[in-house]
Amino acid sequence: MAPSPAPRPDPQSSTPADDPASARALARTPGAAFRHGMLQAMPFLLVIIPFSLLFGVVATEAGMDLAKVMGFSVLVLAGASQFTAIQLITDNAPAIIVILSGLAVNLRMAMYSASLVPWLRGATATQKAWLAYALIDQSYALSIQHYERHPRLSLSQRLAYFAGTATMLCVPWLIATWMGATVGQAIPEEVALDFAMPITFLAMIAPMLRTLAHMAACFIAVAMALALAWMPSGLGLLIAAPLGMAAGALVEYWVERKRSTT
Amino acid sequence: MSGEMSDLKIWVIIIVLGIGTFLIRWSFLGALGDRELPGWFLRMLRYTPVAVLPALVAPLVLWPAATGGQPEPARLAAAAATVAVGLLTRNVILAIAAGAVTLFGLLYLLA
Numbered sequence: 001m002a003p004s005p006a007p008r009p010d011p012q013s014s015t016p017a018d019d020p021a022s023a024r025a026l027a028r029t030p031g032a033a034f035r036h037g038m039l040q041a042m043p044f045l046l047v048i049i050p051f052s053l054l055f056g057v058v059a060t061e062a063g064m065d066l067a068k069v070m071g072f073s074v075l076v077l078a079g080a081s082q083f084t085a086i087q088l089i090t091d092n093a094p095a096i097i098v099i100l101s102g103l104a105v106n107l108r109m110a111m112y113s114a115s116l117v118p119w120l121r122g123a124t125a126t127q128k129a130w131l132a133y134a135l136i137d138q139s140y141a142l143s144i145q146h147y148e149r150h151p152r153l154s155l156s157q158r159l160a161y162f163a164g165t166a167t168m169l170c171v172p173w174l175i176a177t178w179m180g181a182t183v184g185q186a187i188p189e190e191v192a193l194d195f196a197m198p199i200t201f202l203a204m205i206a207p208m209l210r211t212l213a214h215m216a217a218c219f220i221a222v223a224m225a226l227a228l229a230w231m232p233s234g235l236g237l238l239i240a241a242p243l244g245m246a247a248g249a250l251v252e253y254w255v256e257r258k259r260s261t262t
Numbered sequence: 263m264s265g266e267m268s269d270l271k272i273w274v275i276i277i278v279l280g281i282g283t284f285l286i287r288w289s290f291l292g293a294l295g296d297r298e299l300p301g302w303f304l305r306m307l308r309y310t311p312v313a314v315l316p317a318l319v320a321p322l323v324l325w326p327a328a329t330g331g332q333p334e335p336a337r338l339a340a341a342a343a344t345v346a347v348g349l350l351t352r353n354v355i356l357a358i359a360a361g362a363v364t365l366f367g368l369l370y371l372l373a
Contacts, residue, residue: 046355047354047355050355050358051354051355054358064272068269068272068273068276071273071276071277071280072276075276075277075279075280076276076279076280076283077280077283078283080311080315081279081283084314084315084318085275085276085279087318087322088318089267089272089275090327092267095271095274095275095278098275098279099275099278099279099282101314101318102275102279102282102283103279103282103283103286104310104314105310105311105314105315106282106283106286106287106310107286107307107310108307108308108310108311109283109286109287110286110287110289110290110307111304111307111308112287113286113287113288113289113290113291113292114289114290114294116290116291117290117291117295120291121295123291125292128288128291128292129288129292131287131291132284132287132288132291132292133284133287135287135291192328192365192366192369194326194327194328195326195328195337195340195361195365196362197319197322198319198322198323198326198337198341199340199341199344199357199358199361199362199365200358201315201316201318201319202319202323202341202344202345202348202357202361203344203347203348203354203355203357203358203361204311204315204354205311205312205315205316205319205345205348206344206345206346206347206348206349206352206357207348207349207351207352207353207354207357208311208312209312209349213309214309214312217309217312217313218312218313218316220313221312221313221314221316221317221320222316222317222320224317225316225317225318225320225321226320226321226324229321229325236317236321237314237317237318240313240317241310241313241314241317242306242313243313244309244312244313244314244316244317245306245309245310245313246306247309247313248305248306248308248309248312248313249302249305249306249308249309252305252308253305
């Protein structure tokens with residue numbers, strides 16, 4: 001999903017829509033573009049809904065009441081950082097460490113934000129605020145693919161498509177959290193839910209290990225986290241994670257250099 | 263489990279985390295515009311999830327709180343199954359399912 005050198009918006013381009021899919025995309029009214037975005041986001045619900053249900057269950061098991069569980073999903077709207085925060089709250093880590101760790105997980109979204117700028121430059125401040133609120137992994141991935149595939153879309157078609165994906169993804173996210181919290185209250189204490197969170201994290205991490213650099217980042221972060229586990233709760237994480245990030249960046253740099261010299 | 267943390271503190275966490283996350287998402291769209299990011303910064307950003315999440319989870323897998331910090335075979339096996347299925351299928355939900363089945367299966371068998 002990393003932004004790569006890609007076609008830039010070019011409304012003046014004289015090339016005609018060269019395939020039927022582009023022609024259809026360009027002919028859509030904003031309403032149709034909105035519905036198209038909703039439709040294309042639907043497969044992601046298979047991930048979003050169970051994930052959000054699980055958050056509701058786990059957060060409730062960790063002692064959050066319904067208002068706090070929903071507060072997380074409505075105000076933060078970012079699964080991995082919500083799970084991170086709950087885990088550290090369970091460990092009774094200082095608030096500042098909970099916040100910094102939760103934000104660190106979300107830093108990648110600055111990258112998403114930067115890569116959308118060329119496509120959505122003309123949006124109003126209010127539109128940009130909504131875009132930012134609903135900029136999750138899946139709405140970003142779908143929209144940037146759509147924009148790059150059809151570079152001649154109008155701004156309103158782009159905004160409508162994004163709004164369609166975001167609506168289809170974020171509304172079920174909130175509903176599923178609420179359902180999970182309700183279910184969580186009914187689950188007996190004996191069930192080993194302590195391990196739901198580690199399993200969820202591992203399941204998120206494994207598919208991310210696509211390159212040597214990702215593996216290096218993961219390995220260094222794990223090694224340092226284990227070595228620093230004696231530190232007050234959460235502090236080891238704040239040291240281990242940047243070291244892992246640096247390791248990933250370094251390996252990426254080496255691999256690129258090697259590729260360009262051979 | 264979190265009896266020691268006050269409601270107020272948790273709400274402060276939720277609200278600050280919410281505002282901070284919004285500002286991260288809004289940053290370039292809303293304020294920084296076309297400013298070029300330094301290359302090393304972009305590189306680091308790319309590895310945030312893959313560094314933060316494993317660092318968080320590794321101690322939980324080796325020393326689970328539920329067993330008083332003792333390594334425990336069912337949880338270790340569940341972690342291994344989750345990672346294996348996640349690597350092979352690249353599917354988050356399948357990986358969670360594999361981990362859950364392994365965990366509850368082994369806890370039942372070992373009990």
